[in-house]
Amino acid sequence: MEKAPAAPHPDYDLLRPIENPGKSFYYIVAVLLVIILYTGYVYIRQVYYGLGVTGMAQPVTWGFYIINFVFFIGISHAGTLISAILRLSKAEWRRPITRMAEVITAIVLAIGGLHPILDLGRPDRMTHLFYNGRLQSPLLWDIVSITAYFTASTVYLYIPMIPDIAILRDRGVKPRWLYEFLSWGWQGTEQQHKVLDRAMNILMVVVIPIAVSVHTIISYIFAMTVQPGWHSTIFGPYFVVGAIFSGIAAILVLMIVFRKIFHLERYLKLIHFNYLSVLLLVMSLLWFYFTFSEYLTGYYGHEPNEMRVFWYKFSGAFAPYFWTMVTCNFLLPLILLSNRKTRTIPGILIASISVIIGMWLERLIIVVPSLANPRLSYPTGIYIPSHTEWMLFLGGVSVFILGYMMFARFFPVISVWEIQEGRQESAKTVTERITSYMPDPEPPLAKG
Amino acid sequence: MMNNKLIDRLQILSISLIWLLFTGIAVWILNLIKESLRLHDAPDASLGISLVAIPVFFTLSSVLTYVFIGLRKGRKKDVES
Numbered sequence: 001m002e003k004a005p006a007a008p009h010p011d012y013d014l015l016r017p018i019e020n021p022g023k024s025f026y027y028i029v030a031v032l033l034v035i036i037l038y039t040g041y042v043y044i045r046q047v048y049y050g051l052g053v054t055g056m057a058q059p060v061t062w063g064f065y066i067i068n069f070v071f072f073i074g075i076s077h078a079g080t081l082i083s084a085i086l087r088l089s090k091a092e093w094r095r096p097i098t099r100m101a102e103v104i105t106a107i108v109l110a111i112g113g114l115h116p117i118l119d120l121g122r123p124d125r126m127t128h129l130f131y132n133g134r135l136q137s138p139l140l141w142d143i144v145s146i147t148a149y150f151t152a153s154t155v156y157l158y159i160p161m162i163p164d165i166a167i168l169r170d171r172g173v174k175p176r177w178l179y180e181f182l183s184w185g186w187q188g189t190e191q192q193h194k195v196l197d198r199a200m201n202i203l204m205v206v207v208i209p210i211a212v213s214v215h216t217i218i219s220y221i222f223a224m225t226v227q228p229g230w231h232s233t234i235f236g237p238y239f240v241v242g243a244i245f246s247g248i249a250a251i252l253v254l255m256i257v258f259r260k261i262f263h264l265e266r267y268l269k270l271i272h273f274n275y276l277s278v279l280l281l282v283m284s285l286l287w288f289y290f291t292f293s294e295y296l297t298g299y300y301g302h303e304p305n306e307m308r309v310f311w312y313k314f315s316g317a318f319a320p321y322f323w324t325m326v327t328c329n330f331l332l333p334l335i336l337l338s339n340r341k342t343r344t345i346p347g348i349l350i351a352s353i354s355v356i357i358g359m360w361l362e363r364l365i366i367v368v369p370s371l372a373n374p375r376l377s378y379p380t381g382i383y384i385p386s387h388t389e390w391m392l393f394l395g396g397v398s399v400f401i402l403g404y405m406m407f408a409r410f411f412p413v414i415s416v417w418e419i420q421e422g423r424q425e426s427a428k429t430v431t432e433r434i435t436s437y438m439p440d441p442e443p444p445l446a447k448g
Numbered sequence: 449m450m451n452n453k454l455i456d457r458l459q460i461l462s463i464s465l466i467w468l469l470f471t472g473i474a475v476w477i478l479n480l481i482k483e484s485l486r487l488h489d490a491p492d493a494s495l496g497i498s499l500v501a502i503p504v505f506f507t508l509s510s511v512l513t514y515v516f517i518g519l520r521k522g523r524k525k526d527v528e529s
Contacts, residue, residue, distance in 0.1 A: 135477070135494035135498070136490040159511075184519045187523055190522075206511075
């Protein structure tokens, strides 16, 4: 194990996971690696035997893999989008939060983006896309937009990390070559700060439309088909709202976990949780509004095929999942977060976990019932996920946890230089900003 | 420990690889447009998507290159000299 190599840092709490990760880190990594290796075996088995080892069959030909694809990409909106909005709106309380959120995006996008490949019985056929892809297919729009979002998010995560990487380099943290390589010669000069600020300003503006486009385009996979329950004009914004909603819940869970494990109470204060949980509550109300509008218009049209899917969700085989979704995404967050007494750390944790479960159920409810009730004269389909699908889901979650832990092992999850900058400059900047909002004092009345 | 020259070269290589990757993506998209034109398979949609996608990738690589060059130029010894 590496020793703390340099003099105590004023924000050593943020560097401790890197300089002294502790034994438990290695135990957890070992457990996760075992799960991931077993998942790899299960996937190879699927490639060998084909998709027959999954629960997917006619007419339900999309199952866990597409559900998890939409779910993971949704969670990815936690980071870059929310971070960019907070930076752009100059919300000073963002400083300890942004990087945690941006890391979620980079890792989860990589996992989610690979899920459509899991859904292929012949993954080698992905190579056909290079020669015979059809750009007018929403599936290909997805590939392009996810690639753009992934690269933009990674760049957006990396650039504000450069000064922190330089801190680690200067403290002699190992592997030194890695920090030397990634710090790009950062010395903290005024000119370097200007370059970094300018680049971040450009990225903030570029990243927001890319993030919105990603989930809109994912919704198009469904909405562009003339399928009951999918063919909806509000699916784009509905998916974006759902993505931001689940993303905020994911950030809150991670913030609570990191705060507890690494004793970051000095950095992640109750006010941060309070602000984010109010945002979660607002998103819960917005989600309910979109869900209500989506189902009301379908019900009012009373088109027979649409109604078959509708009742399948409301009172049929999927009713338990549907009403659990409503409870998890709306009722529970509303009860817990609208009351100041329950808007505590445990209350926020319960509400956030509930939203994550609820949003996963929402993806399930969107994907399966429309396929299970085809317009052709097929019997109603049944979908029961197999051990392979459950295992690949667990594997995806394990890769996420491992990825996040590895990131936290090598880089600070809270931006050290932004915290220092905030301490030195925020008060002055905020005062100047508030002064600029306020009306000018009334000129003194002329005497006489 | 790696020497500074090697790290410098690796950094330049990484930026070059990013340009190579994004140029590769642009070439791939252009190839798909060519195919859609050849097959008369909705080329307008392909053109529309590429008009948005290609500039995004080149904006990202340009920002990275700007930061890379800007940080090098902004180093103390370069500023002082």
